[in-house]
Amino acid sequence: xxxxxxxxxxxLIISIILIPFLVTNDYYLGVLIFTAFNCLASIGLCLLxxxxxQISIGHGAFVAIGAxxxxxxxxxxxxxxxxxxxxxxxxxxxxxxxxGIPALRLKGHxxxxxxxxxxxxxxxxxxxxxxxxxxxxxxxNIPRLDFFGYVLNSDxxxxxxxxSVVALGVYIAxxxxxxxxxxxxxxxxxxxxAAASLGINITSYKVQVFILSAVFASVxxxxxxxxxxxxxPGPFDVSYSVLLVTMVAVGGxxxxxxxxxxxxxxxxxxxxxxxxxxxxxxxxxxxxPDYDTLVxxxxxxxxxxxxxxxxxxxxxxxxxxxxxxxxxxAGKKFSGGSAGREx
Amino acid sequence: xxxxxGTLIDVLxxxxxxxxxxxxxxxxxxxxNMIYNATGIINFAQGEFVVLGGLMMVSLTMAFNxxxxxxxxxxxxxxxxxxxxxxxxxxxxxxxxTVLRLIIITIAVSIIIKGAAMCFWGKGSHYMRHFSSSxxxxxxxxxxxxxxxxxxAILFFLVVAYVIFFNYTMTGKCMRACAINRDAARLAGIxxxxxxxxxxxxxxxxxxxxxxIITPIIQMDYTRGAMLxxxxxxxxxxxxxxxxxxxxxxxxxxxxxxxxxxxxxxSHYMDAIALVILLLVLFIRPSGIFGSSEAxxxxxx
Numbered sequence: 001x002x003x004x005x006x007x008x009x010x011x012l013i014i015s016i017i018l019i020p021f022l023v024t025n026d027y028y029l030g031v032l033i034f035t036a037f038n039c040l041a042s043i044g045l046c047l048l049x050x051x052x053x054q055i056s057i058g059h060g061a062f063v064a065i066g067a068x069x070x071x072x073x074x075x076x077x078x079x080x081x082x083x084x085x086x087x088x089x090x091x092x093x094x095x096x097x098x099x100g101i102p103a104l105r106l107k108g109h110x111x112x113x114x115x116x117x118x119x120x121x122x123x124x125x126x127x128x129x130x131x132x133x134x135x136x137x138x139x140x141n142i143p144r145l146d147f148f149g150y151v152l153n154s155d156x157x158x159x160x161x162x163x164s165v166v167a168l169g170v171y172i173a174x175x176x177x178x179x180x181x182x183x184x185x186x187x188x189x190x191x192x193x194a195a196a197s198l199g200i201n202i203t204s205y206k207v208q209v210f211i212l213s214a215v216f217a218s219v220x221x222x223x224x225x226x227x228x229x230x231x232x233p234g235p236f237d238v239s240y241s242v243l244l245v246t247m248v249a250v251g252g253x254x255x256x257x258x259x260x261x262x263x264x265x266x267x268x269x270x271x272x273x274x275x276x277x278x279x280x281x282x283x284x285x286x287x288x289p290d291y292d293t294l295v296x297x298x299x300x301x302x303x304x305x306x307x308x309x310x311x312x313x314x315x316x317x318x319x320x321x322x323x324x325x326x327x328x329x330a331g332k333k334f335s336g337g338s339a340g341r342e343x
Numbered sequence: 344x345x346x347x348x349g350t351l352i353d354v355l356x357x358x359x360x361x362x363x364x365x366x367x368x369x370x371x372x373x374x375x376n377m378i379y380n381a382t383g384i385i386n387f388a389q390g391e392f393v394v395l396g397g398l399m400m401v402s403l404t405m406a407f408n409x410x411x412x413x414x415x416x417x418x419x420x421x422x423x424x425x426x427x428x429x430x431x432x433x434x435x436x437x438x439x440x441t442v443l444r445l446i447i448i449t450i451a452v453s454i455i456i457k458g459a460a461m462c463f464w465g466k467g468s469h470y471m472r473h474f475s476s477s478x479x480x481x482x483x484x485x486x487x488x489x490x491x492x493x494x495x496a497i498l499f500f501l502v503v504a505y506v507i508f509f510n511y512t513m514t515g516k517c518m519r520a521c522a523i524n525r526d527a528a529r530l531a532g533i534x535x536x537x538x539x540x541x542x543x544x545x546x547x548x549x550x551x552x553x554x555x556i557i558t559p560i561i562q563m564d565y566t567r568g569a570m571l572x573x574x575x576x577x578x579x580x581x582x583x584x585x586x587x588x589x590x591x592x593x594x595x596x597x598x599x600x601x602x603x604x605x606x607x608x609x610s611h612y613m614d615a616i617a618l619v620i621l622l623l624v625l626f627i628r629p630s631g632i633f634g635s636s637e638a639x640x641x642x643x644x
Contacts, residue, residue, distance in 0.1 A: 049443065053443065055446055055447075057450070102625070102627075103626070109384075109385040109446065110580075110625055110629060112385070112387075112446050113385065113573070113576050113580075113621070113625070114621075114622055114625045114626075116573060117573055117577070117618040117625075118618075118622065120569075120570065120573060120614070120615070120618050121615050121619065121622075124611075124612060124614050124615040124618075125612075125615070127611075128609075128611035128615075238569050239569075242450060242454065245447065245450065246450075246451075246454075290462055291458070291462060292458075293454060293457060293458030294455060294459060295458075296454055297451050297452070297454030297455035297457075297458050298455060300450070300451040301448065301451035301452065301455065304444060304447050304448045305433065305436060308439075308444055
């Protein structure tokens with residue numbers, strides 16, 4: 001990491017350290033912990049969508065597999081949470097490899113549909129395989145995470161832990177982007193034929209990134225299971241996969257910071273909307289949580305139509321534009337002033 | 344002897360159920376193909392057209408007590424307008440389309456339609472009266488609902504109309520020309536933008552019809568769009584993307600496989616069967632059972 005990215009990374013670390021001192025309410029701290037899970041999955045998906053140019057509408061399934069592997073191994077077989085999380089990661093690597101090799105040969109729409117179909121299948125299995133997953137009523141008694149006997153009991157501890165994992169994820173993502181693989185991916189994104197003619201093994205690169213992004217999702221799922229101590233299929237339906245795509249697309253497809261900001265923005269949006277609804281009620285507008293879906297869809301559509309680079313890049317561009325025009329303005333003023341003096 | 348009879352009746356029963364479900368998948372697949380042929384886009388909101396058709400029909404027949412025929416026409420027109428609006432407002436204005444961006448745009452539209460349907464029609468599932476009697480008929484020991492016969496008849500009618508439209512009318516031929524080569528079609532004086540809009544209207548219309556005729560049997564609710572869309576896409580791929588007659592056969596085949604799987608393997612995993620077939624086709628033979636791999640290579644996707 002260099003330059004602006006390391007400055008951004010520093011800001012991230014400082015915010016992580018400071019936020020629990022500012023947010024003392026347990027409910028909002030909980031919301032921020034969920035935000036961390038979404039951030040982790042979104043960073044992985046951003047690597048796939050923004051840097052490898054492939055779309056997956058099935059990353060919710062990898063989150064679910066991570067969560068369920070962790071949940072089943074710890075709650076039913078009393079394994080250590082860390083080993084269970086590792087098993088989730090290994091399982092996801094195998095599945096992503098098997099799914100990735102044929103699916104990534106396909107392009108665009110086909111991969112989108114294949115991953116969407118995969119997400120549906122995983123959700124159906126989570127509901128139907130009652131013996132293993134507990135079915136619709138869910139899986140209970142999942143333990144909390146511990147460090148050599150030191151259990152992460154409070155929300156504050158879990159906040160620090162989960163956001164540290166996010167920071168680690170960001171660090172890994174930037175390292176990947178600035179590596180040989182990352183440059184190869186950018187070449188693929190530009191033109192697959194040109195990249196192939198330079199000796200880049202396109203399928204192998206895409207599969208590697210697909211697997212890495214699935215691992216991010218799996219870890220996110222495991223952390224979710226250990227925080228909630230309970231999982232059911234509800235949060236892992238297809239619409240969660242769609243939400244992850246939305247987070248990455250709204251924040252900015254081609255930028256890790258964008259994905260992070262998109263994930264934070266959309267994770268906090270329901271809270272903001274319920275906060276806003278009190279004021280809307282004063283104006284005589286009845287806002288209900290049911291409208292949230294419409295708002296999500298509206299935001300996604302607006303961003304895709306008018307700011308296809310996402311919020312983050314557009315914001316950066318806007319700031320750059322303002323800076324440039326300020327400079328111009330200042331220059332004009334200066335020359336105007338001197339002209340006045342000459343008179 | 345009796346045992347064999349029972350098995351045969353079971354098979355017949357599953358066949359009826361399969362063809363009934365498959366007809367719907369076939370119609371959704373035809374909708375996918377129309378937009379795909381005109382634009383190269385897979386419309387992820389295709390399933391939502393089906394839901395919109397079903398729910399609108401419920402309101403018109405159950406709340407406003409309109410006659411089936413009148414409500415049918417109004418509903419199809421309503422959803423066609425929704426399709427045209429989608430094309431005009433979200434697809435047409437995109438100046439630098441990339442596959443990724445267009446996919447996300449159609450996903451956004453599907454979220455909006457789903458959200459709007461939830462706000463207007465609520466979260467419950469909706470009952471709608473059958474087109475004619477809801478008493479099942481006896482057919483060699485198996486039972487069949489009159490509504491199922493309606494579904495078969497309407498699919499047959501749609502296929503005939505489709506063939507006539509695309510082979511014997513000027514507009515249909517223009518649409519086919521655009522599907523084969525858009526630039527050449529434009530050079531021949533065909534307004535390709537208009538054809539794209541028409542493809543969205545027709546696709547939405549077919550989706551609406553599918554929703555209208557299946558609602559009395561499955562009781563529509565706002566969440567069904569994604570699964571209907573996925574299975575319809577499965578049928579479209581199985582039949583060779585862009586090939587609508589292939590899609591009809593593939594849709595019915597998919598429906599029958601699903602019904603047999605639900606009957607003989609496990610009803611809990613019924614929805615997964617069609618999806619597993621979709622994945623297998625995508626991985627093993629993405630050109631579909633009727634498509635040739637050479638035709639695939641020519642298509643840009």
